[in-house]
Amino acid sequence: MSNAPRKAFKEAILEYSKELRLPMIRKHLDEQVRESTQQDASYEAFLAQLLEKECDARREASRHNRIRLAEFTHKKYLEDLVIADLPDDAQKKLKQLKTLEFIQEGRNIILAGNPGTGKTHVSIGLGLKACLEGYKVWFTTVPLLINRIKECRAEQTLRAFQNRFEKYDLVIADEMGYISFDKEGSELLFTHLSLRAGRKSTIITTNLSFERWGEIFQDPVMTAAMIDRLTHQSYIVNMNGNSYRMKETKEWLQQQQLA
Template sequence: MTTTLRLQSCLKRLKLPTVARHAEALAREAEESRQGYLEYLCLLLETEVCQREENQQKARIQQARFPLIKTLDTFDFSAMPSLSKPKILTLAQGEFIDKKENVILIGNSGTGKTHLATAIAHAACRQRKRVRFVHAATLVDELLAAQAEHRLTKVEKQWRQHDLIVIDELGYIPFSKTGAELLFQFCSAFYERASLLVTSNLEFAEWTQIFGNDKLTAAFLDRLTHHAHILLMNGESYRFRQSMKRLESLPNA
């Protein structure tokens, strides 16, 4: 068996596919540039590590289940002058997740809450955080179904494996009494254990409309806001402004 075949066999058994793909090419480059054995080995292994990290990052982003990929470089901060860009950039660095803190984005429909929430969560995926994105109504439906099928404990355990959970559009649809109680129980389980990023079109004083009970609402807000960064995003619809810009750019608009 030739040296090349022996090497490929070993690399396959060791599960080093990137090393297997690049070993010969990098060996030729190393020989031409007179690199030492250790330098060549280091470069080869760094190639494997970089590829694995890239694959893992892609997997984390896929597992987060973002409806669309949004990043901060595509958000128009000039359209929301009351919003602190330095604050958002700081949150995107992920320290709040390490501290088990929450983020709450409150504002009118179309002001970019979901865009920012997705962008911050996407940055967290790149920082090796386990992230999951879900609409509030979808989450409550999942919890209700799990309870009916007697697998609520199993489902909640699966959710608790995440470092950050984005709950989008809380307040658009009111919940049943049981649904509200399950959501309260769900979020309470993450208190000081993981981070929640919540977006809502309702101010806190209106959250009773969601939960239908003053005491439950107060208890929910008490836990959610205890260690939280609260950002207000009220203003003209960001999507409306974007639509108007597109219309103005059309001929004869």
């Protein structure tokens, strides 16, 4: 085939791929033509390899977009954890939790223990892994969640928020119990977490034992109902132990002294 028809076909491919929004085809067309010519590849192989690059790029963009929309405060991956420094119960259960089967089953995780033991790191790590595997995730703190609900109600957008909140495959509600809230806040939190109970997964991190959740909700009946709904068929992880964060701080200080 002469150069003129080849050039016309190339221009047509570039134009079609632009109209169809296939940027990787435009980017890799010349490279793939050269490789296929050298390998004497079939037309089917040439097209498959070109489309594979487009699909790979879209999958990667989707992963980044899911992580962005999850609104993580930090990117704390499970691979960054020093497993031996986690509390014993977390070490035993993390292997199972990393399979993400709890999301498929709609089961919750309660990470309860004293500050600095890795609760937030574990929860974000599981959330990031879920994003990479195609799940829709949202991260928030409990105080921010209550404020968001109140704002949506004031702006008359509460129904739209509830619809989004119900559909997330995983919601991570961090810092339950660090800040107390009023009766209205307790009722709003109870109502919204109940929307997901038994259907979608929620991870709760808390520094309070269940016996002290009454300090959060200030209503014994609501407290009992909340504990019952959140813990039903859930993974309860005892995160009491030595401070993971304090150990990292001490190691950093030692490195500074040696520098």
